[in-house]
Amino acid sequence: MNFIIIAVLAFLGVFLALKWNNIRTKLAFYLITLGVVFILLIGFFVVSGKNVDMSTVDGVSGAVKTYLSWFSQVGSSVMRVSSYAVNQEWKGDGSNSTEE
Secondary structure, three states, X not given: OHHHHHXXXXXXXXXXXXXXXXHHHHHHHHHHHHHHHHHXXXXXXXXXXXXXXXXXXXXXXXXXXXXXXXXXXXXXXXXXXXXXXXXXXXXXXXXXXXOO
Protein backbone atom coordinates (compact mmCIF):
# COMPACT_ATOMS: atom_id res chain seq x y z
CA MET A 1 0.00 0.00 0.00
CA ASN A 2 2.86 2.38 0.81
CA PHE A 3 4.35 1.84 -2.63
CA ILE A 4 1.10 2.95 -4.27
CA ILE A 5 1.07 6.13 -2.19
CA ILE A 6 4.70 6.83 -3.08
CA ALA A 7 3.98 6.24 -6.78
CA VAL A 8 0.97 8.59 -6.71
CA LEU A 9 2.98 11.28 -4.94
CA ALA A 10 5.82 10.86 -7.43
CA PHE A 11 3.48 11.29 -10.38
CA LEU A 12 1.89 14.34 -8.75
CA GLY A 13 5.38 15.75 -8.31
CA VAL A 14 6.11 15.09 -11.98
CA PHE A 15 2.88 16.80 -12.98
CA LEU A 16 3.71 19.89 -10.96
CA ALA A 17 7.27 19.98 -12.30
CA LEU A 18 6.01 19.70 -15.86
CA LYS A 19 3.84 22.75 -15.33
CA TRP A 20 6.71 24.97 -14.19
CA ASN A 21 9.93 24.01 -16.02
CA ASN A 22 11.27 24.02 -19.55
CA ILE A 23 11.12 20.94 -21.75
CA ARG A 24 14.62 19.57 -21.13
CA THR A 25 14.26 19.79 -17.38
CA LYS A 26 10.78 18.31 -17.62
CA LEU A 27 12.00 15.31 -19.54
CA ALA A 28 14.93 14.67 -17.22
CA PHE A 29 12.77 14.98 -14.11
CA TYR A 30 10.11 12.71 -15.62
CA LEU A 31 12.64 10.03 -16.56
CA ILE A 32 14.32 10.13 -13.15
CA THR A 33 10.95 9.88 -11.40
CA LEU A 34 9.88 6.97 -13.58
CA GLY A 35 13.18 5.26 -12.84
CA VAL A 36 12.71 5.67 -9.09
CA VAL A 37 9.12 4.41 -9.25
CA PHE A 38 10.26 1.46 -11.39
CA ILE A 39 12.99 0.55 -8.90
CA LEU A 40 10.50 0.79 -6.01
CA LEU A 41 7.95 -1.40 -7.77
CA ILE A 42 10.54 -3.99 -8.76
CA GLY A 43 11.84 -3.98 -5.19
CA PHE A 44 8.31 -4.52 -3.92
CA PHE A 45 7.76 -7.48 -6.27
CA VAL A 46 11.14 -9.04 -5.47
CA VAL A 47 10.65 -8.79 -1.72
CA SER A 48 6.90 -9.58 -1.66
CA GLY A 49 7.54 -13.28 -2.35
CA LYS A 50 9.62 -13.52 0.81
CA ASN A 51 8.27 -13.34 4.35
CA VAL A 52 9.85 -10.03 5.29
CA ASP A 53 8.79 -7.98 8.30
CA MET A 54 9.26 -4.38 7.20
CA SER A 55 8.53 -3.06 10.70
CA THR A 56 11.87 -4.17 12.12
CA VAL A 57 15.43 -3.19 11.27
CA ASP A 58 16.35 -6.84 10.65
CA GLY A 59 13.39 -7.20 8.27
CA VAL A 60 14.34 -4.09 6.29
CA SER A 61 17.96 -5.26 6.22
CA GLY A 62 16.83 -8.66 4.90
CA ALA A 63 14.68 -7.00 2.25
CA VAL A 64 17.58 -4.81 1.09
CA LYS A 65 19.89 -7.84 0.95
CA THR A 66 17.30 -9.80 -1.05
CA TYR A 67 16.82 -6.92 -3.50
CA LEU A 68 20.54 -6.32 -3.96
CA SER A 69 21.13 -10.04 -4.47
CA TRP A 70 18.41 -10.14 -7.13
CA PHE A 71 19.78 -6.97 -8.76
CA SER A 72 23.31 -8.40 -8.94
CA GLN A 73 21.96 -11.60 -10.53
CA VAL A 74 20.12 -9.54 -13.15
CA GLY A 75 23.27 -7.54 -13.88
CA SER A 76 25.31 -10.72 -14.18
CA SER A 77 22.77 -12.22 -16.61
CA VAL A 78 22.75 -9.08 -18.75
CA MET A 79 26.56 -9.10 -18.88
CA ARG A 80 26.62 -12.78 -19.84
CA VAL A 81 24.10 -12.35 -22.67
CA SER A 82 25.79 -9.17 -23.93
CA SER A 83 29.24 -10.74 -23.96
CA TYR A 84 27.86 -13.79 -25.78
CA ALA A 85 26.33 -11.57 -28.48
CA VAL A 86 29.49 -9.49 -28.84
CA ASN A 87 31.71 -12.55 -29.19
CA GLN A 88 29.68 -14.03 -32.06
CA GLU A 89 31.20 -13.99 -35.53
CA TRP A 90 28.70 -11.75 -37.25
CA LYS A 91 28.79 -11.57 -41.06
CA GLY A 92 28.20 -8.37 -42.98
CA ASP A 93 24.80 -9.56 -44.22
CA GLY A 94 23.38 -9.63 -40.69
CA SER A 95 23.58 -13.36 -40.11
CA ASN A 96 25.73 -15.04 -37.50
CA SER A 97 26.54 -18.09 -39.57
CA THR A 98 30.20 -18.97 -40.05
CA GLU A 99 29.52 -21.14 -43.12
CA GLU A 100 30.80 -19.75 -46.42
